[in-house]
Amino acid sequence: MIKLFKKMITLQGAFEICGQWIPWLALFLVMCLAVGLVDGLVLAPADYQQGNAYRIMYVHVPSAMLAMSIYVVMALWAIMYWVWRIKLAAVALNISARIGAGMTFLALMTGAIWGKPMWGTWWVWDARLTSMLILLFLYLGIIALHSSLPEQSMKAKATSLLAIVGVINIPIIHYSVKWWNTLHQGSSFDFNANNIAASMLYPLIAMLLAFVCYYLLLLCFGMRRYIMTRHADNQWLKQSVMDGK
Amino acid sequence: MLSSTLIKQQLLYGKRRASLWLTPLLFFVIAVSFFPLTLTANDAKLTSIAPGVIWVVSLFASLLSLQWFYRDDCEDGSLDQLILSPQPLPVLILNKTIGHWMLHGLPIVLLAPLMGMFYHLNLQSDLLLMLTLLIGTPILMFLGAIGCALTIGLKGHGFLLPVLIFPLFIPIIMLATTAIKVQNIGLPVNGYLALLMTALLMSAVVSPFVSAAALKMGVSV
Numbered sequence: 001m002i003k004l005f006k007k008m009i010t011l012q013g014a015f016e017i018c019g020q021w022i023p024w025l026a027l028f029l030v031m032c033l034a035v036g037l038v039d040g041l042v043l044a045p046a047d048y049q050q051g052n053a054y055r056i057m058y059v060h061v062p063s064a065m066l067a068m069s070i071y072v073v074m075a076l077w078a079i080m081y082w083v084w085r086i087k088l089a090a091v092a093l094n095i096s097a098r099i100g101a102g103m104t105f106l107a108l109m110t111g112a113i114w115g116k117p118m119w120g121t122w123w124v125w126d127a128r129l130t131s132m133l134i135l136l137f138l139y140l141g142i143i144a145l146h147s148s149l150p151e152q153s154m155k156a157k158a159t160s161l162l163a164i165v166g167v168i169n170i171p172i173i174h175y176s177v178k179w180w181n182t183l184h185q186g187s188s189f190d191f192n193a194n195n196i197a198a199s200m201l202y203p204l205i206a207m208l209l210a211f212v213c214y215y216l217l218l219l220c221f222g223m224r225r226y227i228m229t230r231h232a233d234n235q236w237l238k239q240s241v242m243d244g245k
Numbered sequence: 246m247l248s249s250t251l252i253k254q255q256l257l258y259g260k261r262r263a264s265l266w267l268t269p270l271l272f273f274v275i276a277v278s279f280f281p282l283t284l285t286a287n288d289a290k291l292t293s294i295a296p297g298v299i300w301v302v303s304l305f306a307s308l309l310s311l312q313w314f315y316r317d318d319c320e321d322g323s324l325d326q327l328i329l330s331p332q333p334l335p336v337l338i339l340n341k342t343i344g345h346w347m348l349h350g351l352p353i354v355l356l357a358p359l360m361g362m363f364y365h366l367n368l369q370s371d372l373l374l375m376l377t378l379l380i381g382t383p384i385l386m387f388l389g390a391i392g393c394a395l396t397i398g399l400k401g402h403g404f405l406l407p408v409l410i411f412p413l414f415i416p417i418i419m420l421a422t423t424a425i426k427v428q429n430i431g432l433p434v435n436g437y438l439a440l441l442m443t444a445l446l447m448s449a450v451v452s453p454f455v456s457a458a459a460l461k462m463g464v465s466v
Contacts (some may be wrong), residue, residue, distance in 0.1 A: 140413045144409070145409060148396075157462040161458060165391060166413070
């Protein structure tokens, strides 16, 4: 495990490991996506109240969950960067910010599309919607900071600091917004209560796995792209690419 | 205090150049009086939007003042001296932030009840508004100091600072305005004030360290 970790934090190791993982992640993604989509869109029964409209949940819920968890993962990258000065962690942070912003946007969009038939409006100033919107702002702030700083190590340090400050703020935002206003239905995932039928839950889990794979896949692609563009003249890189690693 | 000189220095600036703190204050008064002109002059509606308007405008005023937080120090080199000084940097930043707040935040807090009168707030809400501002504006300065330290030396990125720190301000502004709403329907507001105080203490503890880390990185490059 430690050996794998040590390999991962070197440029060459990260490049090769990402290269090895990509086909497996892609395969698993396709499998989960196939199961989730077929089961969720075709096999799962229609909701007694929301009819077929609820099926957008299979995109909405995973993207919303990822939007929040990617922020936490991003803060973990940031801590990794500050504690061990692993440069690649900062690269992963930056790529994660972009993917996270995309996920948050997707969650907001699918939420709006779901909200129109159910609540009769595209947008309400409800607690969960508002905190997602703020999350999007936090992501965009990190991306903006990253793109306006001139130099690579400065980008890494500044964005990781901001990510850590942001993650302290997330629970505060969550609760302050919750006490402010609430209309959103309760969480679909709750391990104590049975809010959702098993036939609807399994495709949701499949879709969630698919989204996690998608994140990891994009992360691997992003890391490889970064290494290839930044260190294009390295001998080992040329060799690795030649060998098809 | 380890180096209250920094606070004294800020106040001395204020004494020597009154425009330093008067201009943001003027901005505050003008901006607050714009809303009745554009939205409504209806008394009841004005009263209901007053806390939000005054809070948002004081947020903008704080931001405008934060643009200058490190700028002069950075240009004349005293920032380098601050970092090199044997005193711990977080303490220096804490003092600098307090001084900055006394110069730019406190005048707004003192003027806010007057603006509340503009909006026909009753005395009770007016005082509560002032109290939330008294607790809240230092938080804005503490969080803003982080943003300033992160964007130091970036020329021509005036919009970056607000983009970075607005999301961090949202809980504060929500708690403060909700407290006033809650008071209007006769419920106790202690909880909200306690939460605001918690946020103040937390930001006062965390912000100087984060700012110090950010400053060191910005200057070392």
